[in-house]
Amino acid sequence: MDEKNLTIGDIARELGVSKTTVSRAISGKGRIGAETREKVLQYIEEHNYRPNVIAKGLAQSRTFNIGLVMPGDYNVVELPFFQNCMLGISKVASSMDYDVLISVVTAEDISQLQRAVINHKIDGVILTRTLVEDAPAKYLKEMQIPFVAIGSTEDRSIIQIDNDHRSACRELTEKLLTQGIRKIALIGGNQSYMVTKNRLGGFMEAYTRQGLELEKEHIYLDVEDGAMVKELVQRMIKEGIECIITMDDYLCSCVLNTLQQLQIHVPEQVKVASFYDSSFLENHVPSITSIQFDVEELGRMTCKTLLGMIEGEAVPEKSLLGYEISLRNSTEKTVLVQNR
Amino acid sequence: MDEKNLTIGDIARELGVSKTTVSRAISGKGRIGAETREKVLQYIEEHNYRPNVIAKGLAQSRTFNIGLVMPGDYNVVELPFFQNCMLGISKVASSMDYDVLISVVTAEDISQLQRAVINHKIDGVILTRTLVEDAPAKYLKEMQIPFVAIGSTEDRSIIQIDNDHRSACRELTEKLLTQGIRKIALIGGNQSYMVTKNRLGGFMEAYTRQGLELEKEHIYLDVEDGAMVKELVQRMIKEGIECIITMDDYLCSCVLNTLQQLQIHVPEQVKVASFYDSSFLENHVPSITSIQFDVEELGRMTCKTLLGMIEGEAVPEKSLLGYEISLRNSTEKTVLVQNR
DNA sequence: AATACATGAACAACCGATTGCGCAAAACGT
DNA sequence: ACGTTTTGCGCAATCGGTTGTTCATGTATT
Numbered sequence: 001m002d003e004k005n006l007t008i009g010d011i012a013r014e015l016g017v018s019k020t021t022v023s024r025a026i027s028g029k030g031r032i033g034a035e036t037r038e039k040v041l042q043y044i045e046e047h048n049y050r051p052n053v054i055a056k057g058l059a060q061s062r063t064f065n066i067g068l069v070m071p072g073d074y075n076v077v078e079l080p081f082f083q084n085c086m087l088g089i090s091k092v093a094s095s096m097d098y099d100v101l102i103s104v105v106t107a108e109d110i111s112q113l114q115r116a117v118i119n120h121k122i123d124g125v126i127l128t129r130t131l132v133e134d135a136p137a138k139y140l141k142e143m144q145i146p147f148v149a150i151g152s153t154e155d156r157s158i159i160q161i162d163n164d165h166r167s168a169c170r171e172l173t174e175k176l177l178t179q180g181i182r183k184i185a186l187i188g189g190n191q192s193y194m195v196t197k198n199r200l201g202g203f204m205e206a207y208t209r210q211g212l213e214l215e216k217e218h219i220y221l222d223v224e225d226g227a228m229v230k231e232l233v234q235r236m237i238k239e240g241i242e243c244i245i246t247m248d249d250y251l252c253s254c255v256l257n258t259l260q261q262l263q264i265h266v267p268e269q270v271k272v273a274s275f276y277d278s279s280f281l282e283n284h285v286p287s288i289t290s291i292q293f294d295v296e297e298l299g300r301m302t303c304k305t306l307l308g309m310i311e312g313e314a315v316p317e318k319s320l321l322g323y324e325i326s327l328r329n330s331t332e333k334t335v336l337v338q339n340r
Numbered sequence: 341m342d343e344k345n346l347t348i349g350d351i352a353r354e355l356g357v358s359k360t361t362v363s364r365a366i367s368g369k370g371r372i373g374a375e376t377r378e379k380v381l382q383y384i385e386e387h388n389y390r391p392n393v394i395a396k397g398l399a400q401s402r403t404f405n406i407g408l409v410m411p412g413d414y415n416v417v418e419l420p421f422f423q424n425c426m427l428g429i430s431k432v433a434s435s436m437d438y439d440v441l442i443s444v445v446t447a448e449d450i451s452q453l454q455r456a457v458i459n460h461k462i463d464g465v466i467l468t469r470t471l472v473e474d475a476p477a478k479y480l481k482e483m484q485i486p487f488v489a490i491g492s493t494e495d496r497s498i499i500q501i502d503n504d505h506r507s508a509c510r511e512l513t514e515k516l517l518t519q520g521i522r523k524i525a526l527i528g529g530n531q532s533y534m535v536t537k538n539r540l541g542g543f544m545e546a547y548t549r550q551g552l553e554l555e556k557e558h559i560y561l562d563v564e565d566g567a568m569v570k571e572l573v574q575r576m577i578k579e580g581i582e583c584i585i586t587m588d589d590y591l592c593s594c595v596l597n598t599l600q601q602l603q604i605h606v607p608e609q610v611k612v613a614s615f616y617d618s619s620f621l622e623n624h625v626p627s628i629t630s631i632q633f634d635v636e637e638l639g640r641m642t643c644k645t646l647l648g649m650i651e652g653e654a655v656p657e658k659s660l661l662g663y664e665i666s667l668r669n670s671t672e673k674t675v676l677v678q679n680r
Numbered sequence: 681a682a683t684a685c686a687t688g689a690a691c692a693a694c695c696g697a698t699t700g701c702g703c704a705a706a707a708c709g710t
Numbered sequence: 711a712c713g714t715t716t717t718g719c720g721c722a723a724t725c726g727g728t729t730g731t732t733c734a735t736g737t738a739t740t
Contacts (some may be wrong), residue, residue, distance in 0.1 A: 007696055018720045023698060030699075033718055053459040054398050055696030058725050063394060065405075065441070065461075072427060076618045079419040087412060090444045094452045099461055101405070101439050104430045112434045119393040121405075121439055225623055250620075260600065278416045280590075283565055347726055358690045363728060370729075373688050395726030398695050 006049040015043055026051065053097075065101045066093060066306060067122040069113055069136055071129050072106040075189075077250040080278035081295055082128060085150060088299020089126060096307050098123075110135050117143055124310045126150060126302055129193070130158070146309040150302050152194040152318075159309070161302045161319045163293040165195050168323040169202030170209075172245070172273060172291055175325070177210050179333060181242045181271065185218040187232065187255070188247035196221060199247060199275075229254035237264060243271040243331065249280045252288065271331040286329035293323050346389040355383055366391065393437075405441045406433060406646060407462040409453055409476055411469050412446040415529075417590040420618035421635055422468060425490060428639020429466060436647055438463075450475050457483055464650045466490060466642055469533070470498070486649040490642050492534040492658075499649070501642045501659045503633040505535050508663040509542030510549075512585070512613060512631055515665065517550050519673060521582045521611065525558040527572065527595070528587035536561060539587060539615075569594035577604060583611035583671065589620045592628065611671040626669035633663050 008026075012019045017036065024030040025040035043049075057063045068089060070082060090100050101122055103112040113136055116122050125140055125147040137158055140147045149160040176184055186203050188196045200219065207214040218241065220232055233255055236244065246252040252274035259266060266272050266286055273289040274281065281288050298321055308315050348366075352359045357376065364370040365380035383389075397403045408429060410422060430440050441462055443452040453476055456462050465480055465487040477498055480487045489500040516524060526543050528536045540559065547554040558581065560572055573595055576584065586592040592614035599606060606612050606626055613629040614621065621628050638661055648655050 008698095009696075019697080020699080020720060021718085024719085027698085031716090031718055036718075050458045052398075052696050053461060054394060054403060055725090056698075058392075058394050058398050058696080058727090059698040061725070064459075068442075070426075074423065076420055076620060079423055080416055083414065083419055083422075086410075086442065087444060090442060090452065094455060097455070097459075099441050099456055099459075101441050102408075102426065102430060103439075104427055112430065115434060115437070116439055118390050119404075119437075119439075121393060227623060257597070257600075260597075280416060283567060348728095349726075359727075360691080360729080361689060364689090367728080371686090371688060376688075392726050395695090396728080398697085398726080399728040401695070 005052075006047055008051070011040065011043055011047075011049060015039060061120070062123050063121055064097060065099050065122045066303070066310075067113065067116050067125040068100050068102050069105050069125060069127045070102055072104040072109070077248045077277060078129070084295035085128060085299035085302070088296035088301075089303040090299075091296075092300045092303035092307070098307065105136055107135070110139060114139065117145055124148075124306045126306055130160075146306065148302050148306045148309070150298060152198060154194070156317065159305065159315060159317060161298065161305060161321070162195075163298060163323055164320040165198040165323075166202040166205070167320075168275075168291045168293075168325065169199040169245075170206045171202075172289075172325050173203050173206030174210065175327065176243055176245075176271070176273070176331065177206060177212065179331070181331075182212070183215070183218065183239075183241050184243045184245060185232075185236050185241045186220065186245050186247075187223050187229065187251050188219075188221045189223060189251070191221040196247065203245070223251060226254040226257070230258045233258040234262070237262065237270070241270060243273065246272070246274045248275055249277045252281060256284070267330050267332045268334045273331055286332075289326060289328045289331040291323055291325050294321070297321065345392075346387055348391070351380065351383055351387075351389060355379060401460070402463050403461055404437060405439050405462045406643070406650075407453065407456050407465040408440050408442050409445050409465060409467050410442055412444040412449070417529075417588050417617060418469070424635035425468060425639035425642070428636035428641075429643040430639075431636075432640045432643035432647070438647065445476055447475070450479060454479065457485055464488075464646045466646055470500075486646065488642050488646045488649065490638060492538060494534070496657065499645065499655060499657060501638065501645060501661070502535075503635075503638060503663055504660040505538040505663075506542040506545070507660075508615075508631045508633075508665065509539040509585075510546045511542075512629075512665050513543050513546030514550065515667065516583055516585075516611070516613070516671065517546060517552065519671070521671075522552070523555070523558065523579075523581050524583045524585060525572075525576050525581045526560065526585050526587075527563050527569065527591050528561045529563060529591070531561040536587065543585070563591060566594040566597070570598045573598040574602070577602065577610070581610060583613065586612070586614045588615055589617045592621060596624070607670050607672045608674045613671055626672075629666060629668045629671040631663055631665050634661070637661065 008019050008022045012022050017040070021032060021036060022040050024032040025037040026044070053064055068086065074082065093100050101116060103116050105113050125145055127136055127147060127149040128151065130137055130149040130151055130153050137147070137149065137155070149158050150162070152160055152162045173184065186200065188199065190196055200221070204214055223229060223232065229251060244255055246255055252272065255272060256266070259270060264270055276290040276292045301319065301321060305315050348359050348362045352362045357380070361372060361376060362380050364372045365377040366384070393404055408426065414422065433440050441456060443456050445453050465485055467476055467487060467489040468491065470477055470489040470491055470493050477487070477489065477495070489498050490502070492500055492502045513524065526540065528539065530536060540561070544554055563569060563572065569591060584595055586595055592612065595612060596606070599610060604610055616630045616632045641659065641661060645655050
């Protein structure tokens with residue numbers, strides 16, 4: 001490899017200038033002559049010098065690290081989401097010469113985050129799966145650390161970025177209603193998550209907008225496991241449900257399994273639509289109508305926003321990102337074939 | 341909050357000693373009188389002073405960060421594994437006052453890792469899913485950065501920690517053979533991963549040890565998607581396979597789905613066993629015989645090892661961690677009930 | 681009692697950058 | 711041509727710690 005690690009002092013000595021000059025050439029701040037700057041920059045280029053970020057950080061009391069708060073009590077179905085967020089975040093951070101430091105946090109224990117903050121190891125934080133009145137958000141406010149939340153919270157003082165779950169779910173539902181489907185069931189997870197609330201909101205809005213009556217008994221939230229899904233699906237069938245919308249891949253695959261066991265055909269007898277979180281259902285036959293989000297882009301946007309805040313720019317209080325609805329076979333209009 | 345951020349200098353002034361003394365009281369290094377140390381430590385305790393890790397790092401040319409290399413081209417079924425590793429790593433790191441910095445890396449692009457290294461942001465690295473002659477490992481060797489690999493590689497010069505996949509798979513197979521089952525199929529993923537090779541090795545070893553002939557045509561590796569599984573399972577059934585071992589949850593659920601479609605009962609007609617990676621199959625009926633690994637512990641061990649290396653301790657070249665085999669209903673001995 | 685050794689604490693340099701201030705030379709205005 | 715402003719650059723302090731060396735004590739050795 002290259003000999004030693006160059007320092008700003010080495011370059012200064014070599015070029016017969018002062019450390020100040022070298023520093024200014026690099027940062028572009030302060031007064032410096034054009035040709036001197038060129039000379040320094042060229043030297044740097046040739047000897048591919050890299051400034052010591054630690055030293056820079058000490059002088060500027062910054063670290064060029066951002067914290068990424070990940071839940072320690074995650075659910076498997078959330079993983080593809082977190083992973084894709086991370087991907088986007090880490091790409092943007094990297095491109096701006098920042099690094100991502102993870103803090104695993106649970107409802108009871110936010111000590112990893114606190115350590116990172118107290119030790120001055122991070123300049124800002126990205127929160128995933130924020131709940132209202134969440135301990136991390138509270139703590140960060142108190143410590144005056146800039147932070148951005150991925151997902152929605154009711155606390156408007158928190159900068160937040162999310163996909164537009166409400167519109168997405170409304171639009172999907174509208175499309176189904178337009179097809180003449182009326183009895184649509186909605187199956188979702190944790191009701192306290194804003195994402196669940198928003199999707200539910202969109203679902204109901206679709207009915208309202210079309211002036212249709214919504215039967216609330218077909219909304220099932222806080223659905224956790226496959227056994228529960230099985231039970232629900234059986235009940236739905238009896239009640240003559242025409243379509244089932246699930247809020248994640250796992251729920252959807254549970255529904256599909258149950259239907260298969262019951263020998264009920266999709267989409268002939270019941271239609272199915274879902275929110276895709278992963279590629280698990282990508283190759284399913286029949287193909288599943290779904291709402292997809294560009295989660296990596298969500299991560300990128302969030303990171304950009306946070307870095308903007310850190311650098312002192314003004315950032316919007318809330319941003320909503322788009323979605324994509326793919327109508328596929330599982331909600332296809334079908335002519336009922338009798339006695340097959 | 342507390343007033344300002346205390347520095348070592350503030351404490352020194354306040355206590356009428358030198359910065360050196362304060363520093364020595366904290367670190368325990370160098371000569372210092374017992375009562376002076378007590379005085380300093382007490383003051384620190386009372387004013388809950390936190391040393392600035394950045395400054396400390398600059399002085400010692402360390403960062404108290406470790407890099408965690410995550411693949412950018414992951415497969416969904418691997419996520420629970422990575423997540424659990426991360427959990428374990430981050431717990432240990434945190435407890436030793438280190439932080440975890442992530443670098444997302446693909447086969448073509450290791451620039452994130454390089455940035456972290458060049459910018460002196462990490463003291464060591466943990467590699468996940470290392471392949472032989474992997475670019476990251478090569479790079480880290482070159483740069484003389486201490487690193488540990490999670491999982492096995494053939495390169496014995498790399499410190500590596502893994503679960504004992506070979507023994508695990510051998511033991512499971514032996515148990516099945518002991519039950520009198522002979523025609524066992526093995527379905528696995530990417531053949532170039534050491535984990536696949538090791539499990540296969542264990543599988544074959546079981547036959548050898550029991551002096552039984554192994555029919556190699558029932559070994560299927562590089563199986564990627566559900567469609568492929570479906571085809572394989574159909575073929576197996578025709579060939580009268582008695583048991584199917586899958587190497588991950590996804591493959592297992594594909595197998596189970598196919599069997600259900602074909603109306604083949606588990607365990608009466610075919611037995612099924614798997615490696616659990618997540619909790620996806622936890623509540624399956626029938627319950628699935630499986631090999632489980634404590635992945636979080638794997639993460640913890642790895643992190644301990646790396647931190648040991650960084651602190652200059654001697655560490656073993658290779659460690660193998662245990663596993664747990666749970667024999668459940670899916671491989672139960674059954675009396676064949678006819679004409680049910 | 682004289683010499684050797686161990687101990688406790690401070691001085692000051694250092695890690696590798698940034699930055700306010702000062703000074704000389706160059707550019708400007710009239 | 712002379713005072714004023716601008717420009718280019720270096721000095722030295724600073725960020726918050728660590729550490730080799732020095733030095734004044736206190737204790738042990740014979």
